Amino acid sequence: MRELEETIEYGLHELFSSVKRIPSYEVNSKRGPFQAAFEGSFAIEGKMVTMQVALPKRFPLEKPMFFLKNPKALGFLPHIEKDGFICYSHDEGLFLDQSNPSGIIKEAFHRAETTLRDGILKRNQADFLKEFESFWSRQEKTQRVDTLFSPSDTFEKMMVFMDEKTGKTVIVDNLDSGTKRYLQTLYKCDVLKDFRSYSGIYIPLREGTNIKPPAYWEFWDIKQIRKMIFDNITSSTKRKLNSYLKKRMFKRNDREYVLISIPLEKGQKILFGILFSDFKKRGNVKRSYPFQHPLKKAQSAFSITPLTIKRHDREYLLNRTIGNNRLIGKKVTLIGLGSLGSRIAFELARAGVTSFTLIDKDVLDVDNIYRHELGAKSLYWRLENRFSTISKAEALTMELYNHFPNLNIEYEIADVLDLMEEDRQLIINSDLIIVALGSPTVELYLNEQFHQMGGTPPVIYAWLDPLGIGGHSLLTKNQQNGGCFRCLFTHPDDANHLIPNKASFAAPDQFFGKTLAGCESVFTPYGSMDALQTAIIATQLAVKTLNGEEKGNPLLSWKGDATELLSQGFRVSKRYELSSEQLFDSRYQYKVEHCPVCGNGETR
Template sequence: MLDVAGQEKALLALANDDFLADVRLLSQSQLSELRHRSITCAIEADTTFAGKPVRLRVGVDGRFPLSLPAIFLVPADAMGFIPHVEVDGDGYVCFAQTEGLLLDAANPVGILRESLARAIAVLSGGVSGENRADFTDELAAYWHRVALKVPISSFLHVDSVPREVVAYRAGQNFVLVADRDDDVRSYYNGENWKHKPTARHSALYVPLITSPQVPPPRRGRLWTIEQIRGIVRTSLPEQAYGEVERLCKRHRSEELVILGVPRPSGGVILVGLLFRDVNGGHPLLAGRAQDPPVPLEIHRYDIAYLLPRGGGRIDLHKRRVLVAGCGAVGGHIVLALARTGIGHLTLVDPDVMTPEITFRHVLGNSAIDRPKVEALRKEIAAKYPYVTVAVHQQRIEESFAAGRVKPNDFDLIILATGNSTVELYLNELLYKSDGAPPMVFAWLEPYGIGGHVLLALPGRPGCLRCLYTPYWKGESSLANRAAFAAPGQVFGKDDLGCGSLYTPYGALDAERTADQAVSLSLEALLGQEPSSPLLSWKGLPMHFLAAGFQLSPRYQMGVQELHDTRFEYINPLCPVCAER
């Protein structure tokens, strides 16, 4: 970062630019006007746009050149109301998106010149009208400046259908809008609403088809009723407008209207309009009301907005996934699935959380002595909206046998029980079932030497039994041919006696295996993996070898070879999946 003298030197270098004239440093009294922007040093210069003389200010804060300069138009309305200029404020020009921006801090003068060039392009586009569509793209920002400072949380399904919706009040303010009460409950996963409304009203949702051709509202220049009528009339096709007319036949003394405004660059902004003292009809048609109406800010909480915004996939939301085994690997799998967008999870595990697994389980010590499945359900309900979770505190084979869990109810089954005997049994059971879904098996090896994930598609070659089937002549006992540990070794460790037996591995090993399992699961659900791969990752062997254990020949494979041979485990003589 530069001291003030260094900032002044860099800023004054702009005097060499032909576009600027009479470059001078701002005095301390002038800098005080920009204190709200944390500006520590700034220049002012004269220039012209479209033959009109204007002034520009270029200022930097104490972090420069690790931060962008701020550029201001003086006076703020010198070019009228144009996009990306805070005309009703200090004339700040928004010329760059800072997300992911890389600055060459070794070249502060270059940063200033590039920033000035971008700001000039923004101003030129505003004068020519070239960037006029940006008004609508940035409508949310303009609306925020003029709206009532009590935002409304929206759970509406944002589509193209005008309709009556439900609005909820807390005290004097509207706080929620939704199509149904159940939409709000879905957000809270059936838990109690955090801010229970005190009154329920009807409101109108009007989704515009085209963007408004009027400037956004400003302080002292809000949209009038006549402007709003024009926006609705010109932004809707005949059929949709006819439906709005039908919905507006009835009116109340107070009407809340939610407009869905399409952005030219994509997406939809919701804005609220509160009409008070309504009489003589609905104000969207010919009725009268306080003019202008009160602008209300709308915050979107609908699944179609939140999920893609957080990196999830909306096309996974209706998928149903069963996770059997909610230990270190399974726990990470469960929470990761919730984040990806899976909307329905069923968890099966008989165990409770114990202190011994605190540092390798995703739940930590907050869940000690609680059933893992119930603690995970609570964790998801507290963290991730729109995910329904059913739980069964019992062994998966018992759940199947009792009919509490039916395989065909799911789109995918993930088995992370850590019990190979049970998983081999379930592998065969599901292969013999009609219409059984894909299965993903996930397991770890001791001391962090690796982990494995296998996708099995009932009815196709490649299953868990393929790994355990005696394949070479003379082989008699079952051993997992994917293992990085040589067969015939026992890895169970106990610190307090036989009742404390466990397999040593760490949280990062569990998380790495879980990530691989979730990635393969999503590929299966989305139809991106039509076969049955065996995926393996390798860790470092030092602790394993130091404990006196031996590695298998498969551990010597490199990452590329493990990938290239991911289907070679499939046994054409497998008694479960081989074609008869």
């Protein structure tokens, strides 16, 4: 350890005009613990500053930290935190050569120095806006609030609910069923009854606004806040805001929550807030309650509190994934909610689809929980005098709502064949239908019916091969292009003769069903990861279809390991011999010209 410290200390002498070792507690930061700390002076752009170098407990597995001893020494600069910490590099993807600790120190120092120089020379001023929310969250005495609305370009009145016991606060713009469900899921209580209500407003700043956040040590006063807002809003927003301010008056215990957005690139918005509270008379002012809004005229003394926003709106959360905001508003009908269908439902919700119609006639059985998205908690309802099984449709709806409360879900506990006779519109009233029944006979019937019906959206069929050798996803009825599920079963010479599925990786005329407890428990053997892999290709195909990126009707397949299948004496098909690249390149070549459903139906 001493040898390591001597090596580092020697390297630091090359970086600083003077350097010394200091006790770790002299680094005024809570980012420790540190195994060692040093302090040195160096000149940058004509200014002499003192920097502290702190080595984390696991250095050189972790990067060294650099602090300005006086955080205000160079003024308010991007990437300098309240404790003087210089954020010179992100940890994600960081690679450190542990065998060269001195080299790590030197490289890190030069990056920290560059960060400071860019700030002094105003090269990185744009970072103030990009990191505005981060700077704002580090203001003194901030309060955190949740928001359940998507920032728009229009001035709006907001509803605010606060739990007076904990201070937990949430801001919403409406109280529709989805918002109420989200509030109930989030806080595990009836927010409308248990929280106290206040009012608030949302003010969108105009495109091109470029404001600098307040320094950590000097927050804005009311004049600066007023100027920041009125100098950066459109004339339309100004009219609406002035109309509101003219009518809004305050008493002693009133509060006003003000949310403000700043447009960024690609439709994104910065969101931050200010709370006005504790209204009371000024010492020498005769004016009594009620007082005018501080944004109109400061007639009273009041408190100003910065609000940091924890956003729950779908658009913002999807931007943190590779989810797609274009899927918001899209509706998918999912037929079959087994191990495959249940996973597809969750992945589509995570991708951004907002509305579902879920169809399945069965209850969840304990036999399937190790390969199903739902678990043991979804097996039974506890009623007053008995336990009852739960349908897959209802259980999956509840689980989706638990994860994503603002979804819109309809479900039917019914046989899809009955629905085709009684309420076809329920099925086809979507942007996409996905069939994951694992029953070729029923799926062939649905394929024929969907092609005969008018107004049917694109349809995806998804299914698995046994024993982990693969899975498939087929798109049909997309942009009037040929190809359908029946093509896979149509004889090359006789359109009326059905053959085994040509897409299968298992050779035909083999029975893979297994039973552990008699005929009623027959099942096809495949694993959870097989269902997951198939759900992935089906979901990817669904997303491309909903976004209009897929122009044809491809057959997509993934190929697994055949070792288990072969060890049990089964055979693979000729198609299994194709490489993954060949399978993809031939994804449109399954079509049969004389298919009786999508082709001309003529036998050769």
